Amino acid sequence: MKQVRVRYSKEYKIKAVELSHEQGSVQSVATQLNINVETLRLWRKAYKEGKLTLSEEDKSQKQKSKEEIELVQLKKELYEVKLERDILKKAVGIFSKSDR
Numbered sequence: 565m566k567q568v569r570v571r572y573s574k575e576y577k578i579k580a581v582e583l584s585h586e587q588g589s590v591q592s593v594a595t596q597l598n599i600n601v602e603t604l605r606l607w608r609k610a611y612k613e614g615k616l617t618l619s620e621e622d623k624s625q626k627q628k629s630k631e632e633i634e635l636v637q638l639k640k641e642l643y644e645v646k647l648e649r650d651i652l653k654k655a656v657g658i659f660s661k662s663d664r
Contacts, residue, residue, distance in 0.1 A: 572599075574618055580604060581611045 572580075584593040584604060594601040610616040 574616065577607045577616055578611065578618065581608050581616065584608060 580593060580597055580599070581604070583597075584590050585608075587593055590604050590608070591601055594604045597604075607616060
């Protein structure tokens with residue numbers, strides 16, 4: 565069976581590293597988060613060396629993603645409202661024809 569490679573966001577990696585520092589045990593945090601112990605050790609090493617940090621671009625991207633999510637939700641709602649309106653228009657047309 566083919567294994568699927570999981571990609572973790574920088575935020576997730578940073579939170580995992582911070583949690584491992586708080587608890588003091590890499591093994592227990594890796595087990596809790598269902599990740600490989602060596603992976604978490606590599607993340608801790610990168611964090612210690614300063615390679616694993618959130619840049620301003622990452623922070624702004626996170627903000628954009630919230631706005632993009634809201635935009636998608638609003639577009640979906642608009643589509644549904646237009647669909648309901650069109651259905652009601654057709655229903656009015658059908659019922660007005662039967663009155664004749």
